[in-house]
Amino acid sequence: MQELLRVAMPKGRINQSAIRVLQDAGYPIPDDLESTRKLIITVPEAGMEFILVKPVDVATYVEYGVVDLGIAGKDVLMEENRDVYELLDLKIAKCRMSVIGLPGREPAINPKVATKYPVVASQYFRERGQQVDIIKLNGSIELAPLIGLADWIVDMVETGQTLRENGLVELEQIFGITSRLIANRVSYRMKNEAIQQVCDRLQAVVARSE
Amino acid sequence: MSKPKVFEKPTGVKDYLPEAVSLLRGIEFRVLDCMSRWGYRQIITPTIEFYDTVGVASSTKERKLFKLLDQNGRTLVLRSDMTAPIARVVASLLKEEPYPLRLCYHSNVFRAFEQEGGRESEFFQTGLELVGDGSPEADAEVIALAVASLQAAGVKTFKLALGHVGFLNGLFRENLPGREDEQQLLKEFLLKRDHVGYKQGLRSLELDDKVRAGLEGILRLRGGEEICRQAHAATSDTVAQEALAHLCEVWEVLKAYGVSEHVLIDLTMIGDFSYYTGMTFEGYSADLGFPVVSGGRYDNLLAQFERPAPATGFSLKTNRILEIVSKEAERAGRRTMIVYTGSRRAEAFAKAAELRAEAGRSVETKRLADGEPAVPERTPDGMYLYDGRLYGEWLSFD
Numbered sequence: 001m002q003e004l005l006r007v008a009m010p011k012g013r014i015n016q017s018a019i020r021v022l023q024d025a026g027y028p029i030p031d032d033l034e035s036t037r038k039l040i041i042t043v044p045e046a047g048m049e050f051i052l053v054k055p056v057d058v059a060t061y062v063e064y065g066v067v068d069l070g071i072a073g074k075d076v077l078m079e080e081n082r083d084v085y086e087l088l089d090l091k092i093a094k095c096r097m098s099v100i101g102l103p104g105r106e107p108a109i110n111p112k113v114a115t116k117y118p119v120v121a122s123q124y125f126r127e128r129g130q131q132v133d134i135i136k137l138n139g140s141i142e143l144a145p146l147i148g149l150a151d152w153i154v155d156m157v158e159t160g161q162t163l164r165e166n167g168l169v170e171l172e173q174i175f176g177i178t179s180r181l182i183a184n185r186v187s188y189r190m191k192n193e194a195i196q197q198v199c200d201r202l203q204a205v206v207a208r209s210e
Numbered sequence: 211m212s213k214p215k216v217f218e219k220p221t222g223v224k225d226y227l228p229e230a231v232s233l234l235r236g237i238e239f240r241v242l243d244c245m246s247r248w249g250y251r252q253i254i255t256p257t258i259e260f261y262d263t264v265g266v267a268s269s270t271k272e273r274k275l276f277k278l279l280d281q282n283g284r285t286l287v288l289r290s291d292m293t294a295p296i297a298r299v300v301a302s303l304l305k306e307e308p309y310p311l312r313l314c315y316h317s318n319v320f321r322a323f324e325q326e327g328g329r330e331s332e333f334f335q336t337g338l339e340l341v342g343d344g345s346p347e348a349d350a351e352v353i354a355l356a357v358a359s360l361q362a363a364g365v366k367t368f369k370l371a372l373g374h375v376g377f378l379n380g381l382f383r384e385n386l387p388g389r390e391d392e393q394q395l396l397k398e399f400l401l402k403r404d405h406v407g408y409k410q411g412l413r414s415l416e417l418d419d420k421v422r423a424g425l426e427g428i429l430r431l432r433g434g435e436e437i438c439r440q441a442h443a444a445t446s447d448t449v450a451q452e453a454l455a456h457l458c459e460v461w462e463v464l465k466a467y468g469v470s471e472h473v474l475i476d477l478t479m480i481g482d483f484s485y486y487t488g489m490t491f492e493g494y495s496a497d498l499g500f501p502v503v504s505g506g507r508y509d510n511l512l513a514q515f516e517r518p519a520p521a522t523g524f525s526l527k528t529n530r531i532l533e534i535v536s537k538e539a540e541r542a543g544r545r546t547m548i549v550y551t552g553s554r555r556a557e558a559f560a561k562a563a564e565l566r567a568e569a570g571r572s573v574e575t576k577r578l579a580d581g582e583p584a585v586p587e588r589t590p591d592g593m594y595l596y597d598g599r600l601y602g603e604w605l606s607f608d
Contacts, residue, residue, distance in 0.1 A: 065498065065500065084403065085403040085405065086403065086404045086407065088405070089406045089409075184499055185500070186498065186500065187499075189476070189492075190367075196430075
């Protein structure tokens with residue numbers, strides 16, 4: 001019997017679209033992966049074994065090689081900078097990383113920027129020669145400019161609904177985000193054929209949907 | 211910064227306790243023994259070197275070097291690998307020795323700011339350099355010896371991926387003539403293992419469809435011998451063709467060594483372009499998420515020490531291998547305790563000396579206080595438990 005590929009799937013927002021893309025590629029994966037209480041879910045028909053983890057942790061599991069493959073957002077890959085193969089753009093969970101603020105404000109001399117992505121944010125402003133103070137927050141980022149904690153925020157924008165509801169505007173887009181298929185450095189070589197096959201089947205799905 | 215607690219250590223460094231050391235020494239001994247059987251002689255170089263010589267020549271990025279100042283204010287580095295120091299020695303103390311030179315080492319090396327992802331600030335490398343031979347035979351010798359070294363270390367299932375920097379250099383030069391920045395950009399993507407970025411980069415260059423498909427296709431150039439032939443069809447550039455011819459030749463030699471089953475060809479596998487000049491390889495074990503060996507050809511390094519010569523080599527990541535070699539229980543069976551009273555001391559020591567002459571045996575002695583009972587506990591598997599430690603044998607001279 002062929003060895004199972006171990007795959008880290010993100011919980012939450014990306015979960016359903018990640019499952020769908022695998023199903024579309026012909027892997028018989030149950031819809032309710034996330035709602036089972038099991039931590040490790042084996043799907044022998046698909047030749048895979050899944051673990052469900054927080055999206056920000058997917059690349060970590062892959063880098064250490066406890067799983068062979070993972071599905072992770074580009075936002076996490078940019079922020080975490082893990083040493084993994086980024087094999088395929090799955091073109092799912094599309095959104096963008098943007099600088100957001102209140103409309104019509106004069107920028108402060110030393111603007112404060114609140115974000116869940118301090119690495120991405122500081123690199124962006126550094127490369128533009130702008131000097132800012134980065135404030136790391138873990139949630140409710142939109143609150144920061146409203147309450148005066150920060151002048152701007154750097155965050156992921158999907159539809160912009162939350163921003164509009166809070167009177168915020170997107171000032172600049174930093175980069176587009178989609179989910180990617182990533183692979184461990186060793187698995188990529190030791191399980192070359194199995195991984196290439198998954199990659200090809202997923203690529204066909206992506207190409208069809210374009 | 212607050213004062214460290216007494217048991218604290220700087221970030222990224224480790225103590226190795228006796229069990230780990232015995233494993234580590236075992237690996238070190240077996241690997242160096244294996245290398246010496248191929249004619250490689252061991253060398254030791256200083257832990258500190260000048261930044262301006264070895265520091266600059268090494269493939270380690272400047273910000274990852276540990277730096278310090280000597281009494282005269284000159285910048286020193288803790289060695290970050292053994293290749294640059296060996297190049298210095300080859301070009302100076304060994305400059306009268308004829309090529310090829312075969313040298314090996316086991317050494318601790320230092321890298322700053324590496325904390326996560328299995329990376330440490332101080333770690334062990336066991337490796338070798340073959341200096342003064344630019345032939346495919348030399349490259350294959352080094353790869354075959356990497357296979358032998360992994361086997362000697364006790365790594366069970368492993369694969370080596372073999373690539374060549376000349377192939378990509380030639381291919382990009384041919385398809386993107388004169389567009390140096392764009393070539394560099396594409397190589398950066400491959401170096402970062404970002405295939406998505408590489409493909410997007412290609413699309414943004416507005417290339418002819420056929421050229422683009424060709425350059426995208428190289429991501430599939432992984433496999434066995436057939437890859438060399440497939441790649442031949444992808445390019446007519448002379449540098450790339452030469453690289454492929456060299457790889458094919460290396461493969462032929464590896465077949466003769468009988469180790470080609472351990473080797474994959476992967477033309478997207480690239481090391482640092484500014485350092486490696488020819489074939490590069492990396493080795494992986496199924497039991498570990500990180501490479502266990504890496505190496506390649508670096509024909510420009512020796513010139514920096516004013517004795518230009520082709521050179522090739524590899525280093526095993528010995529501490530990573532430590533994690534995966536079977537943790538044979540410390541052989542308590544060979545551990546012996548001899549207890550004695552003052553009056554029979556000489557007899558006990560004579561027995562200890564006799565037993566110590568046996569290979570692999572360790573003997574401890576203990577003087578019993580007057581009237582101290584000396585009865586060890588027997589464990590179910592026939593061992594002796596004495597003073598909280600296990601012994602395979604327990605003798606008493608009282």
